[in-house]
Each structure stands twice: as C-alpha cells, then as structure tokens.
Amino acid sequence: MEYHIKDLSLAQEGRDRIEWAERDMPVLRIIREEFAKERPLKNVRISACLHITTETANLAITLKEGGAEVYLTASNPLSTQDDVAAALVKYYQIPVFAIKGEDTQTYYQHLHEVIRKEPNIVIDDGADLISTLHKDYKELSKKVMGGMEETTTGVIRLKAMAKQGILNFPIIAVNDAYTKHMFDNxxxxxxxxxxxxxxxxxxxxxxxxxxxxxxxxxxxxxxxxxxxxxxxxxxxxxxxxxxxxxxxxxxxxxxxxxxxxxxxxxxxxxxxxxxxxxxxxxxxxxxxxxxxxxxxxxxxxxxxxxxxxxxxxxxxxxxxxxxxxxxxxxxxxxxxxxxxxxSAEGHPASVMDMSFANQALSAKYILEHHQELKRDVYRVPEEIDRRIAQLKLESMGVKIDTLTLEQVKYLSSWELGT
The missing domain is CATH 3.40.50.720 (NAD(P)-binding Rossmann-like Domain)
Known part of the structure; x- marks a missing residue:
C-alpha cells in the first residue's frame, strides 16, 4: 500500500484517540453500521482532502465500511495529526499522504497522489483538491461523478467555477447543510x-x-x-x-x-x-x-x-x-x-459527528443521483439534513413533538383565518 506519513510507530496512540472520538460520534456510528450491512459504496474510489484528525478518521473508516476505496490527503499543511495518519495506515489500511508541517511543494505532491487514484467521488475542504483536479487533470475531472465541499471558503471558490462554466461535475455543498454550518461553524x-x-x-x-x-x-x-x-x-x-x-x-x-x-x-x-x-x-x-x-x-x-x-x-x-x-x-x-x-485539535467530535454524517450520506446520494445532477453546486438534500438532526436529538435523549392531523391540514390550507 502506498502512503506518505511521518512515523508509523505513532499508530497505537492514534488508534486510541480515534476510538475516543468515535464514542462521541453516535450519528456517524449509526450510518457506519448501515453502510457495513448495505455496502452502498462498493468499488467506489473516493479521494478526500481533509484535515487528518480523529474525526476525519472516523469518516474515512465509515466510507470504507460502505465498500469504498478511500485515499486521504491533508487540506492544510499544519492540520495533520501524525498519530492519526499512522493509525489509518497501520490498523485500517487506508492510504494517507499527509505530514504535519509539510512544505507547500509536498502538500501539492500529496494532492496529486490522491488524484492519480482516479477517484469516482472527491471530498474537499477548501477546494484545493477540486481546483487542482480541474487545472492539471482536466480529462480525468470529466470522469468524476461528483464531489462534496466542507467549508465556506471552498464553496465560494466552487460557485465561482460553476458560474464561469468550468466545473466538470456536481458538488454537494456540505458546508451549507443546517446541521453543518449552524453547529460546526x-x-x-x-x-x-x-x-x-x-x-x-x-x-x-x-x-x-x-x-x-x-x-x-x-x-x-x-x-x-x-x-x-x-x-x-x-x-x-x-x-x-x-x-x-x-x-x-x-x-x-x-x-x-x-x-x-x-x-x-x-x-x-x-x-x-x-x-x-x-x-x-x-x-x-x-x-x-x-x-x-x-x-x-x-x-x-x-x-x-x-x-x-x-x-x-x-x-x-x-x-x-x-x-x-x-x-x-x-x-x-x-x-x-x-x-x-x-495549534490545537480542531472541532470537538460531537460537532464533527453531524458534519461527517452529511459527508457520508452525500457520497451515497451522489452515487445514486449523479446522472441527473447538473455541473453545479447544490445544498445537501433536506431529507438528509433533517435525518441527521433527528438522529442527533435521539442520541442526546431529546424528544420533540410531531404535528397532529389537524395541524397538518391547517398548514396546508388557505381558507382558515381569524
């Protein structure tokens, strides 16, 4: 297996921290269990440019459980947790190309490594992966089913590409999901x-x-x-x-x-x-x-x-x-x-639980719907957003009301007034 990380001997510490984060990611855990049974991403190659953290590790493991071949690189030269990268390689057989503190040249070399795996789906955080794919691998970009973008900055860049007509595949703006930007951000x-x-x-x-x-x-x-x-x-x-x-x-x-x-x-x-x-x-x-x-x-x-x-x-x-x-x-x-x-560890796992649940379900959505989607930037489908919110509430032991038949009728009518 090809990979480029700092030190494989850090793997045990990384695995312990991945497991610690997983305890606080109940929504993603439910999706992982579903993916393991259904294997919706079987034989799909996914290249992801994300912060290599304990939370990202749990997303990558979930995608692999769903049947995908997953390749990871860092979305920031200083955001990689080297022990996590080592654990993903050693214990989960997920190729990682990321080293904390890598220089700009190495950062882009790593981007090229995951692009050369010819992904069917890409996951990005800042749009460096997608923009590099379009600039340096134009023909390959036309074969990609679709992608997801995690950040406000990346969504801005990708909407600009779509407006200029140079975006070659549909993008799900995970950043714009309510269960992402209202909580993660x-x-x-x-x-x-x-x-x-x-x-x-x-x-x-x-x-x-x-x-x-x-x-x-x-x-x-x-x-x-x-x-x-x-x-x-x-x-x-x-x-x-x-x-x-x-x-x-x-x-x-x-x-x-x-x-x-x-x-x-x-x-x-x-x-x-x-x-x-x-x-x-x-x-x-x-x-x-x-x-x-x-x-x-x-x-x-x-x-x-x-x-x-x-x-x-x-x-x-x-x-x-x-x-x-x-x-x-x-x-x-x-x-x-x-x-x-x-200079810290990024967002708490309980918040990234929702963000990465959106990523996992959006990957499945793209696989199922890419042929009907235009080369544009889309919001996460509302049914995915609401399901994640409901699962999160259930994991917190919180119950909410449901509409009565009378209320449903009232909301759908115009005749009733004062």
Whole structure:
C-alpha cells in the first residue's frame, strides 16, 4: 500500500484517540453500521482532502465500511495529526499522504497522489483538491461523478467555477447543510479557536479586548465564546446586515483601523484576503496577538508583517514574535494558518459527528443521483439534513413533538383565518 506519513510507530496512540472520538460520534456510528450491512459504496474510489484528525478518521473508516476505496490527503499543511495518519495506515489500511508541517511543494505532491487514484467521488475542504483536479487533470475531472465541499471558503471558490462554466461535475455543498454550518461553524469553530489561542499563548482572555473580523457563523461562534471567557468583544465587518446583527447581539462594532488600536487578541474569520494589513499593524499595541481561523493563510498579510519587522523569533511553540523598528512586538500564532487545527485539535467530535454524517450520506446520494445532477453546486438534500438532526436529538435523549392531523391540514390550507 502506498502512503506518505511521518512515523508509523505513532499508530497505537492514534488508534486510541480515534476510538475516543468515535464514542462521541453516535450519528456517524449509526450510518457506519448501515453502510457495513448495505455496502452502498462498493468499488467506489473516493479521494478526500481533509484535515487528518480523529474525526476525519472516523469518516474515512465509515466510507470504507460502505465498500469504498478511500485515499486521504491533508487540506492544510499544519492540520495533520501524525498519530492519526499512522493509525489509518497501520490498523485500517487506508492510504494517507499527509505530514504535519509539510512544505507547500509536498502538500501539492500529496494532492496529486490522491488524484492519480482516479477517484469516482472527491471530498474537499477548501477546494484545493477540486481546483487542482480541474487545472492539471482536466480529462480525468470529466470522469468524476461528483464531489462534496466542507467549508465556506471552498464553496465560494466552487460557485465561482460553476458560474464561469468550468466545473466538470456536481458538488454537494456540505458546508451549507443546517446541521453543518449552524453547529460546526458556530459551536465547533467557536470553542476550538479559543482553545487554540489559549494553548498557544497561555494568556488570560478575561478583561481583554478581543477583535473578531467577520460575523458569519464562524465569527458568531468565536465572538460568543470570547465573551463567555470575559472579554470585551469587538466585531469588524463589511456587510451592513451582519454588522447590525453583531451590534444588536451586544458586541462593539467598528472598522478594523479603529479596533487595531485597542485590540489585545485578533482573530480573522472572513474567507477573504488581507483582512489585517500593514496599515492595521502599524497602529497595534505592543504585545498584540493575531491569529486566523479562516481556511487559507491569506487573511493576515504576513508578508507585510515580515517587511515591517527588524527581528523575528519563535518565542513559544506556534507563536512567533515580530519586533518592529519602534520596539513594539506583535505575536503571530501558527504562521497565520488555520489556528484551531494548527495549534490545537480542531472541532470537538460531537460537532464533527453531524458534519461527517452529511459527508457520508452525500457520497451515497451522489452515487445514486449523479446522472441527473447538473455541473453545479447544490445544498445537501433536506431529507438528509433533517435525518441527521433527528438522529442527533435521539442520541442526546431529546424528544420533540410531531404535528397532529389537524395541524397538518391547517398548514396546508388557505381558507382558515381569524
């Protein structure tokens, strides 16, 4: 079996952590049991570009139980958990091409490795796999049945491809499922981002000015958790509706140039480029800590920070100190890459349970419906979304009401009024 990982001897620790995560993924466990009986993905090749974490491992195992040949590579050079990669190779015979800290060249070599397996279905997190497939393997891309995309950033890229008419197969935007973005993005990103900042810095968040750039679902989650830790939270936005919502939710709202002057912690979570720029870093306080929770490492202009600095050193693991000419110091976490996976472990398993249940069921859906789907980006079918929500409620011991026949009739009529 071909693979490229850091160290196979880490496998036992990885297997233990995969099993620990699996205990908190009851929805995916139910789907895995169904897949093992029905084998809906028999002889289907799936290439996936995802964060190689314990939760991703459980998705890969589920897909394999369903009959698929699964090939994994990392969707971020710093997000791989090397022990998990080793366990997948040694104990589950799933080929993995990922090493934490790999350089850009190796990252793309690994993408090419899983593409050359000629997948029938692709799973992506950020759209690097799909875009590389279209740019470098155009004819092969035309043979792909379909794919799934996990992130807001990736969905934006793929919708642009569809709009330009260059997308060669249908995409299910798993990110847009309610059971994904309302929970994974808000509760998962919120908790794991704060966790990552605390692990990296060991600084007290209570009493600080905590700046969150972007008030989408991820931004909302980070802002809520920072406020829960006792911070004064400041939101920066370009969308007037989201900015208004942030203000009505009780947060301070101001332009980044103003927030930069008073912020202690900064987190970018917009999916856009150059959100924190030279003009902002010029006015930051001595000791400002900046990080990124967006998928790509473009939200902080690290190149500008480099050019402004007279010296640079790693003062803690995953924390680089940049000293400016006037003596101020700015601290960058995880090189400006996805902080919650670079300096922590990513989202809790109970949240990823729903996200990866969507991935597994969407893979089955694509296999069954790809011939009738156009080369476009689709939401997860509502019946899949609702089933996952219902299974999650049942796993939590929560029961809900059902409509009576009278209520069903009322909702479907127009004659009844006051």
């Amino acid at each position: 808000r509760y998962g990103t919120g908790q794991s981002t704060i966790d990552a900042i605390m692990r990296a810095t060991n600084r007290l968040i209570a009493g600080s000015n905590f700046v969150v750039a972007g008030y989408g679902w991820c931004g909302k989650g980070v802002a809520q958790r920072a406020r829960g830790m006792g911070a004064t939270v400041i939101i920066t936005e370009v969308d007037p509706i989201k900015a208004l919502e942030a203000r009505m939710d009780g947060f301070l709202v101001m332009p980044m140039i103003e927030a930069a002057k008073i912020g202690d912690f900064f987190v970018t979570v917009t999916g856009n480029t150059s959100v924190i720029r030279e003009e902002h870093m010029k006015v930051m306080k001595d000791g400002a800590i900046i990080s990124n929770a967006g998928h790509f490492n473009v939200e902080i202009d690290v190149q500008a920070l480099e050019s402004m600095s007279v010296s640079k050193r790693e003062i803690r693991k995953f924390v680089e100190e940049y000293k400016l000419a006037d003596g101020r110091r700015i601290y960058l976490i995880a090189q400006g890459r996805l902080v919650n996976l670079a």
